[in-house]
Amino acid sequence: MxxxxxxxxxxxxxxxxxxxxxxxxxxxxxxxxxxxxxxxxxxxxxxxxxxxxxxxxxxxxxxxxxxxxxxxxxxxxxxxxxxxxxxxxxxxxxxxxxxxxxxxxxxxxxxxxxxxxxxxxxxxxxxxxxxxxxSYRGKLINLTARERILKFKEDYPEAYKYCSVNDKSSFLGMTAAYYSSINI
CATH class of the missing domain: 2.60.120.10 (Jelly Rolls)
Known part of the structure; x- marks a missing residue:
């Protein structure tokens, strides 16, 4: 551009x-x-x-x-x-x-x-x-890991699609292995 x-x-x-x-x-x-x-x-x-x-x-x-x-x-x-x-x-x-x-x-x-x-x-x-x-991450505290990932996917579609599992899991407060184990 x-x-x-x-x-x-x-x-x-x-x-x-x-x-x-x-x-x-x-x-x-x-x-x-x-x-x-x-x-x-x-x-x-x-x-x-x-x-x-x-x-x-x-x-x-x-x-x-x-x-x-x-x-x-x-x-x-x-x-x-x-x-x-x-x-x-x-x-x-x-x-x-x-x-x-x-x-x-x-x-x-x-x-x-x-x-x-x-x-x-x-x-x-x-x-x-x-x-x-x-204030976004504070809203995730009471959600299950699966619900956090789904909410993240909805609210941050570009990050969900393009960013590394390590970065996404860090943002959501879970390990990369646990994040990867959740089937979305």
């Missing part, structure tokens, strides 16, 4: 939630950076920067001091947002498949919001989605 098509995809998505005037769009275009992230590469950014996923799948992992691996806590897919707080929650973001993302630096976003306070309505939608996903 070339940059103008990526920008158009972003514009289309933004426009579905609230209208984007021509001047606001020009100012947004001036601050966004389109990036291609290869599979198994990490997204990096400064604290409070944002990545918008145009296409692909990014896995959020948290360092687990009691285990020798990183626990999968989220799957971030197309039209979702990452708000970078890695230094605060000891996390990392890894591309599970080749992905296209838009980076918006916090310093540039602050200036955009000063000029166009209406853009805050778009950000409220993004952050609402982020908070909704953060």
């Amino acid at each position: 070339n940059k103008p098509n990526d920008e158009q995809k972003f514009y289309t998505f933004l426009s579905t939630h609230n209208p984007i005037g021509p001047q606001l769009w020009e100012d947004i275009r001036a601050i966004i950076e389109v990036k291609k992230i290869k599979k198994k590469r990490y997204l990096t950014a400064e604290q409070f920067d944002m990545h918008f996923i145009l296409d692909g799948m990014i896995i959020k992992r948290i360092e687990n001091a009691s285990e020798p691996y990183e626990e999968v806590v989220d799957f971030v897919s197309t039209n979702q947002l990452i708000y970078h707080i890695e230094k605060m929650d000891h996390s990392s973001f890894e591309a599970d498949i080749d992905s296209t993302v838009i980076l918006i630096r916090n310093s540039k976003l602050s200036k955009l919001l000063e000029k166009h306070p209406i853009f805050l309505h778009h950000l409220e939608h993004f952050f609402g989605e982020v908070l909704l996903r953060r």
